[in-house]
Amino acid sequence: MTLKNLRSKFIISLLVGMAVVVGLMAYGDFSDIFGSLEEFRWELMPLLLALSLANYLIRFVKWHFYLGQIGVHNVPKRDSFLAFFSGLGMVITPGKLGEWLKSYLLQEMNGVPFIRTAPILLAERFTDAVALLLLASAGFFIFGEAWEVFVIVAVGSVIAMIIARHRPTMRVILHRAERLPVVSRFASQAETFYESTYILFSPWSLIFTTVLSVVSWAGEVLAFYLVLVGLGQEGSWMLLVKAAFILPVSTLAGAIVLIAPGGMGVAEGGITGLLQVIVEGMSKSVAALATLIIRFTTLWFGVIVGLIAFAVATRRIAAASAAGGPPGAAIPAGPDPLPTMAASAGEGDGRSEGGHNQEEVLQ
Numbered sequence: 001m002t003l004k005n006l007r008s009k010f011i012i013s014l015l016v017g018m019a020v021v022v023g024l025m026a027y028g029d030f031s032d033i034f035g036s037l038e039e040f041r042w043e044l045m046p047l048l049l050a051l052s053l054a055n056y057l058i059r060f061v062k063w064h065f066y067l068g069q070i071g072v073h074n075v076p077k078r079d080s081f082l083a084f085f086s087g088l089g090m091v092i093t094p095g096k097l098g099e100w101l102k103s104y105l106l107q108e109m110n111g112v113p114f115i116r117t118a119p120i121l122l123a124e125r126f127t128d129a130v131a132l133l134l135l136a137s138a139g140f141f142i143f144g145e146a147w148e149v150f151v152i153v154a155v156g157s158v159i160a161m162i163i164a165r166h167r168p169t170m171r172v173i174l175h176r177a178e179r180l181p182v183v184s185r186f187a188s189q190a191e192t193f194y195e196s197t198y199i200l201f202s203p204w205s206l207i208f209t210t211v212l213s214v215v216s217w218a219g220e221v222l223a224f225y226l227v228l229v230g231l232g233q234e235g236s237w238m239l240l241v242k243a244a245f246i247l248p249v250s251t252l253a254g255a256i257v258l259i260a261p262g263g264m265g266v267a268e269g270g271i272t273g274l275l276q277v278i279v280e281g282m283s284k285s286v287a288a289l290a291t292l293i294i295r296f297t298t299l300w301f302g303v304i305v306g307l308i309a310f311a312v313a314t315r316r317i318a319a320a321s322a323a324g325g326p327p328g329a330a331i332p333a334g335p336d337p338l339p340t341m342a343a344s345a346g347e348g349d350g351r352s353e354g355g356h357n358q359e360e361v362l363q
Contacts, residue, residue, distance in 0.1 A: 006090070006098050013092040013261035017300070020264050021292065024272065028288030036289045041230040048297040051223040056302060058216035059124070060084045062209050063102070066120045069205055070196045072112050079109045082313040089306025091299070092262035099124075101310070108317050115189040116196055123200035123209065126160060129153050129255065130206075131213030132248035135221060139245020143278055153252055164201040170194055221247055224294045231286050231293075233279065246274040247294065262299060271295075 025033050063084045067075060083105040090098025103117040133153050163169055199205065225243040229235045250270030254263020268291050275287040 009093050016261050024288045028285035032285035033289050044226050044230045048223045051219040052297050052301050055216040055219045062212045075110050082309050085309035086313050088302040089310050094261050105313050115192050119197040127209045127213045130210050131217050132252050136245045136248035220298050227290050227293050242278050
């Protein structure tokens, strides 16, 4: 996937998002939704956006921690910040593949090989899924809804962790993958990819980053709770438990359906449907409006912030290119504690390694 293709997929995802919004409004009845919108407590909106921003900042801490874990040190926090937040702008691509833009930008700004940091996205998705599962766990037993999602994610998480930490199994998988037409072009970089993955899935790393994920997603659950309160629901611990069940389960469902850009359609349908099933007296218009508001504050707000960060990052790269080199060319990526990484082709010149296939590897 080239950057040009990524741009076209992003535009398509925007159109899908617009269709989902119109569909939700039609389901809830346009007039009823506009009537409920006037009654919403708009003084809560700054707090909702602040909670989402706090979520992004905590996830940035996790991203920067991951960089240190795989031996990528001395990358300026400004560049790390721009790369991470640029990725938020691409969460609406199918399977969130566009988030690998973070690794591409880090390579362009600091010469860190794309293939070395790419596994961070896998670790992020894994710990986010576990965190969402933990937040929703009480609801699975109380409400008895969507238990299939719980089982699929729980079993999948355990299998993924076991495979990632079992070197013989992974070497067999990599060996077989090298025979595939597209993957074979990157066979020489597979060891680097796996060594990063092995470190990121270490018990200590998983525990720490999962805790960060729980804290960050708890902020979005709290935001969802406030949306419901802002739409007239009486605040209570039970309403908070319901919010902690509905939002994570719907988000997980959207993540499982990889073809849905940013989980759009699936997540919205899950939130709207579960609200009507679990929250007593919830009308379809209020349920649809609550879904629209929480998706704006947790998804589309991040996309807007990400696009701003991406614009700043690309200007920085363009200015450095005009000056004769990448802005991070003189900044070392830090000591590499992994001999297998140091031995991989192009490690001494990170930009040349990733640069040769930098557009092909964005897939």
